[in-house]
Amino acid sequence: MERVPILKIGDxxxxxxxxxxxxxxxxxxxxxxxxxxVATGCHGVIIDITALDIVDSxxxxxxxxxxxxxxxxxxxxxxxxxxxxxAITLVELGxxxxxxRTALNVERGMELIAAARxxxxxxxxxxxADADTTASS
Amino acid sequence: xxxGVDLGQPQAQAIRSDEDVVRVRQLVRTVAVAVKLSLVDxxxxxxxxxxxxxxxxxxGGGGTVxxxxxxxxxxxxxxxxxxxxxxxxxxxxxxxxxxxTTGGGLGLGLSGARRLVDEFDIRTAVGxxxxxxxxxxxx
Amino acid sequence: MALSAEQSSRLAGLLTRHEEQVTQRWxxxxxxxxxxxxSQAELRRQVQDLHRGMIVAxxxxxxxxxxxxxxxxxxxxxxxxxxxxxxxxxxxxTAVSVFALKDVLLDLMEDQSDGGALRDYVAFAxxxxxxxxxxFESYVRTRxxxxxxxxxxxxxxxxxxxxxxxxxxxxxLVGTLDSxxxxxxxxxxxxxxxxxxxxxxxxxxxxxxAVDTQVAQHILKTVVAARLMGADCIISGIRPQIAxxxxxxxxxxxxxxxxASLADALRHVLRLSGVETGRRQHRREA
Numbered sequence: 001m002e003r004v005p006i007l008k009i010g011d012x013x014x015x016x017x018x019x020x021x022x023x024x025x026x027x028x029x030x031x032x033x034x035x036x037x038v039a040t041g042c043h044g045v046i047i048d049i050t051a052l053d054i055v056d057s058x059x060x061x062x063x064x065x066x067x068x069x070x071x072x073x074x075x076x077x078x079x080x081x082x083x084x085x086x087a088i089t090l091v092e093l094g095x096x097x098x099x100x101r102t103a104l105n106v107e108r109g110m111e112l113i114a115a116a117r118x119x120x121x122x123x124x125x126x127x128x129a130d131a132d133t134t135a136s137s
Numbered sequence: 138x139x140x141g142v143d144l145g146q147p148q149a150q151a152i153r154s155d156e157d158v159v160r161v162r163q164l165v166r167t168v169a170v171a172v173k174l175s176l177v178d179x180x181x182x183x184x185x186x187x188x189x190x191x192x193x194x195x196x197g198g199g200g201t202v203x204x205x206x207x208x209x210x211x212x213x214x215x216x217x218x219x220x221x222x223x224x225x226x227x228x229x230x231x232x233x234x235x236x237x238t239t240g241g242g243l244g245l246g247l248s249g250a251r252r253l254v255d256e257f258d259i260r261t262a263v264g265x266x267x268x269x270x271x272x273x274x275x276x
Numbered sequence: 277m278a279l280s281a282e283q284s285s286r287l288a289g290l291l292t293r294h295e296e297q298v299t300q301r302w303x304x305x306x307x308x309x310x311x312x313x314x315s316q317a318e319l320r321r322q323v324q325d326l327h328r329g330m331i332v333a334x335x336x337x338x339x340x341x342x343x344x345x346x347x348x349x350x351x352x353x354x355x356x357x358x359x360x361x362x363x364x365x366x367x368x369x370t371a372v373s374v375f376a377l378k379d380v381l382l383d384l385m386e387d388q389s390d391g392g393a394l395r396d397y398v399a400f401a402x403x404x405x406x407x408x409x410x411x412f413e414s415y416v417r418t419r420x421x422x423x424x425x426x427x428x429x430x431x432x433x434x435x436x437x438x439x440x441x442x443x444x445x446x447x448x449l450v451g452t453l454d455s456x457x458x459x460x461x462x463x464x465x466x467x468x469x470x471x472x473x474x475x476x477x478x479x480x481x482x483x484x485x486a487v488d489t490q491v492a493q494h495i496l497k498t499v500v501a502a503r504l505m506g507a508d509c510i511i512s513g514i515r516p517q518i519a520x521x522x523x524x525x526x527x528x529x530x531x532x533x534x535x536a537s538l539a540d541a542l543r544h545v546l547r548l549s550g551v552e553t554g555r556r557q558h559r560r561e562a
Contacts, residue, residue: 020162022155023191054162054180056187057245080506084466085180087501093184093249094235102506104473109506177463276456 004029006036012044012113013037013075014106018051026062033066037073044113045070048106050081060095067100076116078102080109147205152193152219161190161202165217168204172213174275182215182273185250189219189269192246196239197221197267207272214255214274222266229261278339283399288334290384291327298380299323305376309369322359325352326374341406353407354414361418370415374408435461437468444476444545445469446538450483458494465498469507476549477502478541482513492527499532508548510534512541 002025007014013036015029033045047063049055055063067077078101090097101116103109148164151157165186169179186202193200200221207216226232235248251257256272279287291298303323307316329352336345353374360370378401385393435457440446445468447461465477479495481487487495499509512535514522522529535541 020159022159024155053166054184054187056184056191057249058187058191078506082505083180084463084470084501084505085177087466087504088177088462088497089180089184089253090504091497091501092181092252093188094245094252095249096500097504102504104469104475104506108473108475177459 003032006032008036008040008042011042011117012046012110013040013042014046014048016048016051020053021059023058026059030062030066030069034069034073037070037075043075043117044110045075045077046106046109046113047077047079048081048109049079049086050083050105052086053083055082055086055090055095057093057095060090060093060097063100064097071099076101076113078109078112080104080106147203149201149203151199151201152190152221153199154194158187158190158194161204162187164202164204165215168206168215169273172206172215172275174215174273178273178276181253182217182271185253185271185273186217188246188250189217189271193219193221193223193267196226197223199223200266207274209274212274212276214272216270216272219269220266221268225263225265225267226259226261227263229259233259279334279399279403281337281339283396284334284337284339286396287400287403288331290381291331291334294384295327297384298377299327301380301383302327302376305379306373309372309376310365313365314363322356322373326356326377329353338403341403341410349407350410353411357411357414358418361415361422367412367415371408371412374404374411377404377407431457431460435464437464439472439474440478440542441546443472443474443549444478444542445472445474446478446480446542448480448483448538451485453481453484453487453491453494455490455494458491462494462498462501466501466505469502469505475507476545477507477509478538478545479509479511480513480538480541481511481518482515482538484515484518487518487521489525489527492522492525496527496529496532508533508545510541510544512536512538 002019002021004015004017004019004021004025006029007016013033015033017029019025021029036042037045045066047066052059063079067079070077079097080103082102101112103112148168150161150164152161162183166179166183169182174182186204190202193202197219198221200219200223202220203218205216207214231237233248233251235245237248238246247259250271254271254273256270258270259267260269261267299320303316303320306319306323307314310319326349329349333346333349338345338349340346341350356373357370360373381397381400381404385397435447435449437445437447445465447465449461453461465479468474469477479498481495495511499511502509510533511529514534514536533541533544535544
């Protein structure tokens with residue numbers, strides 16, 4: 001069985017799906033990713049599906065599951081590079097990929113993850129600021 | 138007068154494993170490209186085939202698929218027949234409802250596939266099996 | 277009425293023996309109806325092709341135009357009618373080019389006054405009739421494909437996708453949107469998003485006089501598909517009547533951003549992306 005490679009770039013895991021995956025390969029990827037997120041402590045996952053010429057309900061469900069799992073493991077998942085024909089077909093199929101963040105390309109995906117992480121830091125910073133003001137008053 | 142080119146014999150393929158589902162997708166794509174379906178229509182028919190092939194495998198316990206070209210005189214198309222000798226479908230209306238599933242999937246296989254093709258015909262009998270014929274025409 | 281094998285070979289003989297005379301008179305007969313819109317040389321070449329095609333077919337013992345032996349002749353005929361259709365000649369003018377052969381044959385056979393010649397002539401004429409009808413059919417087919425091509429070109433012309441700003445593309449839709457056109461627009465817009473890497477798209481429907489359920493559905497599906505790809509769509513320029521239709525039809529626009537004008541939509545998008553860049557700058561400074 002083929003395995004989809006997972007690359008680590010800085011704080012991000014990059015998965016570039018290059019082949020027409022069998023269902024088993026898709027399930028394997030799901031498991032591998034969960035393990036890698038924990039092992040590396042990465043906070044972002046980018047799944048690049050530029051090369052996929054179809055996404056059916058099985059792959060769609062896998063993407064949703066990966067997003068949910070990584071959320072539980074404190075990592076943000078962004079699916080990038082969906083082809084127009086694939087998007088149109090998914091809409092017709094009735095698959096909405098709820099809970100999945102998407103971006104046009106890897107670069108935008110990285111921006112999205114960076115922005116999401118920064119928001120969290122801002123929040124922490126704000127909390128700190130609030131604490132400071134309360135302390136000083 | 139000569140009518141269109143015959144693209145050859147129907148292509149048959151067994152559906153017994155995951156890898157066979159991948160092969161069905163590739164087979165359908167080849168034929169869809171040959172009859173000059175638009176990129177979006179190719180994607181739609183391959184996706185529909187993927188859903189139905191998986192159904193044949195998961196619910197029908199495996200079966201066969203036959204992919205052929207269709208020609209109604211005005212347009213060409215892809216015709217795909219999925220057949221299994223599995224348990225059949227007891228309540229067809231329910232099975233064709235969005236979100237209904239007995240297999241733990243999303244319940245979009247049958248209903249979604251029907252929306253992606255131009256013609257959808259399903260014959261099923263409990264205990265005998267299911268036979269689904271779909272056609273997608275070029276525009 | 278089909279040709280017998282003997283008639284076929286007699287036709288071949290006739291055409292071969294009088295080659296010069298046949299092509300000459302045939303060309304003249306057609307030239308009359310063309311009124312100089314086709315050069316003499318080109319006409320002559322076409323007639324020679326036809327003449328050769330007929331000889332080849334009849335030497336092989338052609339029975340009628342549908343038979344195997346006539347395949348080359350059919351090719352010559354469809355080539356001829358394709359050309360005529362594209363050059364703007366009428367269907368009659370095209371068919372007459374073939375029917376003119378009857379007069380030529382009649383001239384040739386008039387001197388033979390036995391009954392066999394008459395039967396031959398009728399059989400030959402039947403073949404020529406078939407050829408004429410065949411020309412007619414290919415002519416119509418060519419015109420149909422021409423019309424289809426033009427319709428497609430029109431579709432291309434009427435759906436420009438323009439880049440409004442860095443990261444913002446727009447489709448100003450003008451005219452009636454039918455299902456086919458809506459689909460083309462949808463596909464082109466989404467492709468442009470990918471090609472330009474633009475995360476924002478504005479669909480401006482100021483120039484659309486009316487929408488029906490199907491068209492509204494297409495627009496909605498475009499927005500959802502764009503979202504799946506990671507881009508945001510804004511719809512601008514909804515006319516009052518269209519707004520009423522949308523509500524009356526019970527179409528849910530849900531959380532899709534709608535703006536009164538293209539300018540408002542652009543401002544909205546710039547604010548969205550501007551806030552982002554502003555924040556980022558702020559962060560970098562901090």
